[in-house]
Amino acid sequence: MTMRWSYALNQWNNGHDRFVLREEHARAFKTVAVGGFDAVEIPCGSGRWEPLGRKDWIEKFYGSVAGLKDALAQCGIAAVSSFLFNPAEPIFEEGAFGLSVLKPADHPRILATLVQYAALLPALGGDTLVVRALPNWAADTAVTPEAMATAAACWNAVGAMAAEHGVRVALNFDCVTMARSADDIALLLDQCDPATVGLSLDTADAAIMGIDPAAMVERFADRICHVQLKNALYRDTLDEYKLPFPEKFLLAGGGARKITRWYTELGDEDGIVDIAAVHAALVAHDYRGWVVVESDQSPVPATSTLLNAWFVQNRLTVRGVAA
Template identity: 40%
Template sequence: MSAATTPGIRLGYAINQWKPNFDDFTRPEQHERALKVIAACGFTGVELRGGTGRWDPLGRPDSIAATYGSTGAFLDVVRRVGLEGVSSWYVDPGEPVDEDLSRGRTLLDRSQHAAVAASLLPFARFLSEAGGSRLVVRALPSAGSLEQPLTADAIGVAADGWNTVADVVAETGVRLSLHVDCLSAAADEKTLTALLAETDPARVGLTLDTAELTVAGLDPVQVFDAHHDRVDHLHLKDTRYIDEAGERLAPHAESSMLSEGGARGIERWFHECGTAGGLVDFPALAERLRARSWSGWAVFESEQTPNPARSTMLNGWYAKRLFP
């Protein structure tokens, strides 16, 4: 049963919350079970997440083809359970990729731009075949991984890189969208504004992630107000916390803060939309979206959940009320 939604807004769900337990998510029957839960909760598309290795059979187009026999065979499963297709794919070019013998690439190095574009093209081609519309990419590396603060020139180099990637991806009909997570060097209003100013608005959009921005100290509603003309994709999740101590800017914050909870020992940074004590003002954001007749995929997610199916049901309940 599909949820009735605000005209123009399509409801998707991110597969990422199932993936941390790789040993529990390696076989097709497990994938199908997750897709059935997503469909049963009223979502019509699924967002995949980039990954690598035999423990991540949904991490890359070639891994999907190897597991299912072909891209088409996987899409048959997606549609058979009641989903329209794969809405989008999130990929961080900085993550190591075993299949490419890559330790990760960065757009801050101009010499790597062509390699990043080539590595992302297969994802865009897959999305084109799957009916997807957004290749969501991590805008900038973690702030704590940088040897020195970003300069205007460095931001310009990264922007040039994303314009190059967008040119390559455009041949598939899929649009590139920059994602800003709480650890990213782009999770700063000045940096984000500069990066968007130097990327082509006709080819490069912005994915607004409600909880990631909130943890970084940014108000997602204000970010939408400032950059509504670039927002072309949504990641919706809640959080009860803001990183007021700036731990997200430290080296290895992926483990010290997000995984281990930081100095406060926070068990979960991310929660289902509308969770008690959540800081994201979803009704205000929905009002902004309707006022501007925004259209696109609203992809719900709940990272760090101990029970993916339960989180999907809670988000499905909230989605029907947020976008009636």
């Protein structure tokens, strides 16, 4: 088996009043399939924000999980490769308004929430549960062995639960996380069970933080089990990840430099990620997990999808995106 290719649906759902009709879902599925991808990644979350992000909402839209799988198949999509979960995001159906792996009291609720996704994934042809590993940076938190042991206890419990369903947990570190270096990431990863918990490498967010994603492949090749392959236009040279609510004021608001779009397509000549080098490193290490192509902040998701598909098919050394 070679590496497996998927496409992230998060760029299609760029507002709480979008992506709320089955026709919109089908349009996204078909566009992804036309690009040669036969799997998609879906964000978890409250049905108010993520209409495909919970089992009960999938059932409201499609009657059953099998109904969603059939609808995907009719559009040329064979599997949901992965679900993406952020403990800090509110889940109204569960009364959860910002859970943290750094708080032991929150661990049982995080575990209980993720049980449904571990059961869902095999039914949809997937096997990877991607979780935001740590909260945002904060002045009163630090990446210490003690704090990482607390976080690892949560993710090890989730990993053990998911393994019972044949699912692997992948820790994801975005550009506003409290972990700011490869050493920080290693401090948490080393305390997690390698049999059940691996690393999700986000190439664009690593570059925004100033970390070379190709070097990350070399260092963590034996732990990487999921890749979010995307490009970025800028590095956070002003350390604006320290802003309050950086998702709003830095990534959406552009920060002090008023950056309109941090992320871009794989082949953008202004991009700061050497996509080919990352891919070559994955090939050299015989990586066989999911590569989920992503284009956050796309003004036209369909265009970004097809541009990314062209790059994968014509600039990466694979025989089409499914190779």
